[in-house]
Amino acid sequence: MGDEGNTVKPKTEIVKATLDNGTVIHIQAMSLGGEERVAYSIPSFKEVTDAVEGIAQAMVTTLKKVKPQGASVEFGLEIGLEAGHLTALLVKGTGTANLKIILEWGEINESVQS
Numbered sequence: 001m002g003d004e005g006n007t008v009k010p011k012t013e014i015v016k017a018t019l020d021n022g023t024v025i026h027i028q029a030m031s032l033g034g035e036e037r038v039a040y041s042i043p044s045f046k047e048v049t050d051a052v053e054g055i056a057q058a059m060v061t062t063l064k065k066v067k068p069q070g071a072s073v074e075f076g077l078e079i080g081l082e083a084g085h086l087t088a089l090l091v092k093g094t095g096t097a098n099l100k101i102i103l104e105w106g107e108i109n110e111s112v113q114s
Contacts, residue, residue: 011030012028012031013028013081014028014029015027015029015043015081016042016043017042017043017044017045017048017086018042018043018044019045020045020046020049024042025045027045028079029079029080029081029086030078030079030089031080031081031082032080032081032082041084043081043084043085043086047086047087048077048079048086051077051087051088052077052088055075055090056073059073059101068103068104068105069104069106070102070103070104071101071102071103072101072102073099073100073101073102074099074101075090075099076090077090
């Protein structure tokens with residue numbers, strides 16, 4: 001007999017987070033364990049935006065090396081809460097990978113006929 005019925009679903013909760021401009025937003029975050037505190041300050045959203053920035057910078061660096069004519073990158077993030085800090089989790093999207101990258105190259109037609 002399998003343990004399919006005994007799987008534990010991650011606990012999610014709604015938490016407040018502060019943006020760099022001071023705006024407070026509500027986020028559904030998955031609890032990742034760690035220290036649980038009864039009362040804690042509102043976590044900064046900066047850790048999440050830093051993760052997005054880091055992923056974007058890494059992709060731009062790579063795209064500059066391969067020089068496609070067109071490119072698009074799609075990724076999904078889930079927000080986790082660990083020991084009172086927000087964490088960005090790269091998650092599976094609608095495809096089979098965490099990152100969906102489309103690069104386009106084509107021949108450049110030098111002569112335009114009228």
